[in-house]
Amino acid sequence: MVAFEAVTKRFGRDDENQFTALDGIDLSVARGAITGIIGRSGAGKSTLIRLVNGLERATSGRVVVDGVEVGGLSESGLRDLRREIGMIFQHFNLLSSRTAFENVALPLEIAGLPAKAIRDKVGPLLDLVGLGDKANRYPSELSGGQKQRIGIARALATSPKLLLSDEATSALDPETTQSILDLLKRINAELGLTVLLITHEMEVVKTIASDVAVIDRGRIVEKGRTFDVFTDPKHETTRALLSGLAGAKLPEAIARKLAATPQAVSRAVVRVTFFGETAQQPLVSRLIQELGSEVNIIAGTIDEIAGEPYGSLVIAYSATPEVLARAERFYCQTGLQTEVLGYVA
Numbered sequence: 436m437v438a439f440e441a442v443t444k445r446f447g448r449d450d451e452n453q454f455t456a457l458d459g460i461d462l463s464v465a466r467g468a469i470t471g472i473i474g475r476s477g478a479g480k481s482t483l484i485r486l487v488n489g490l491e492r493a494t495s496g497r498v499v500v501d502g503v504e505v506g507g508l509s510e511s512g513l514r515d516l517r518r519e520i521g522m523i524f525q526h527f528n529l530l531s532s533r534t535a536f537e538n539v540a541l542p543l544e545i546a547g548l549p550a551k552a553i554r555d556k557v558g559p560l561l562d563l564v565g566l567g568d569k570a571n572r573y574p575s576e577l578s579g580g581q582k583q584r585i586g587i588a589r590a591l592a593t594s595p596k597l598l599l600s601d602e603a604t605s606a607l608d609p610e611t612t613q614s615i616l617d618l619l620k621r622i623n624a625e626l627g628l629t630v631l632l633i634t635h636e637m638e639v640v641k642t643i644a645s646d647v648a649v650i651d652r653g654r655i656v657e658k659g660r661t662f663d664v665f666t667d668p669k670h671e672t673t674r675a676l677l678s679g680l681a682g683a684k685l686p687e688a689i690a691r692k693l694a695a696t697p698q699a700v701s702r703a704v705v706r707v708t709f710f711g712e713t714a715q716q717p718l719v720s721r722l723i724q725e726l727g728s729e730v731n732i733i734a735g736t737i738d739e740i741a742g743e744p745y746g747s748l749v750i751a752y753s754a755t756p757e758v759l760a761r762a763e764r765f766y767c768q769t770g771l772q773t774e775v776l777g778y779v780a
């Protein structure tokens with residue numbers, strides 16, 4: 436649906452003051468999927484998304500949306516393209532002087548639709564986002580989550596094929612975030628809308644994006660299926676962003692005592708990750724049997740990433756060579772993913 440081909444974006448006129456915001460971006464966004472682009476502040480996310488609807492132009496490379504190269508479009512071509520693309524924003528960007536109904540109606544008025552056609556379109560959209568009873572309310576009378584719902588209804592008014600989301604949940608509390616993400620997921624499934632979202636929150640990507648790209652200082656450093664990237668992050672930036680996720684974190688008191696190598700009478704502290712088939716099996720009880728040694732459970736979590744079950748457990752057991760060898764054998768046989776975090780006395 437969207438392809439970035441060797442896209443570079445520089446800001447600034449002369450060579451000395453130029454800043455490279457995007458550097459050689461290659462990325463394709465699958466039709467019908469929800470794709471997340473994640474990165475820290477200043478990484479280039481907004482610039483990337485603004486290239487898609489032609490608010491910025493690439494310095495070099497191509498941005499292709501539904502077969503059309505955005506950089507080659509005239510003003511009228513850009514207007515046509517923008518009708519195919521809805522956008523939602525962190526601060527909603529609603530007009531305070533217009534009611535919820537009038538905000539959703541705005542893109543249709545601009546497109547020149549008659550009043551009756553506008554009414555026929557806006558009513559069902561307000562129902563779709565669960566705000567059929569708030570049509571006559573002004574933005575100041577709505578909560579943040581409700582404002583974003585109106586933003587979503589407005590973005591869908593021209594029946595776009597693609598929805599761009601620029602930090603759409605960043606100003607919302609976790610519960611409201613969840614309800615907006617549920618709504619986006621439903622719209623994606625029911626309307627077959629392709630969604631490209633940018634965020635600095637891993638939780639958002641984990642909850643709804645089937646695919647993810649991690650951007651760091653203008654470059655894509657990692658991309659793939661969200662489940663694969665989250666369960667086996669390769670790049671340091673991805674790992675750092677993931678460390679903010681609630682999960683099986685090592686308690687501080689134990690983390691402080693960890694040594695890199697086994698000492699006399701020490702215990703190995705190991706993170707065991709369960710996913711795919713291993714998530715369904717009673718592996719902990721088998722592990723205890725196989726080791727023939729006590730196993731302490733230090734931390735654990737069971738979660739879903741992009742709809743797939745995923746568990747992470749931090750355990751500790753005797754670090755004698757025999758027990759470590761038995762553990763290694765068990766992990767090999769079962770295909771469990773493990774990481775030795777260190778050793779404690």
Ligand SMILES: Nc1ncnc2c1ncn2[C@@H]1O[C@H](COP(=O)(O)OP(=O)(O)OP(=O)(O)O)[C@@H](O)[C@H]1O
Pocket residue numbers: 446447454455456474475476477478479480481482483635
């Ligand atoms: N019009 C501009 N002129 C000059 N520099 C710009 C312009 N727009 C963006 N930049 C710079 O490009 C870099 C990337 O900005 P961008 O807004 O794309 O990052 P971001 O990842 O969206 O960050 P944030 O989450 O803070 O918005 C930043 O260093 C920014 O200062």
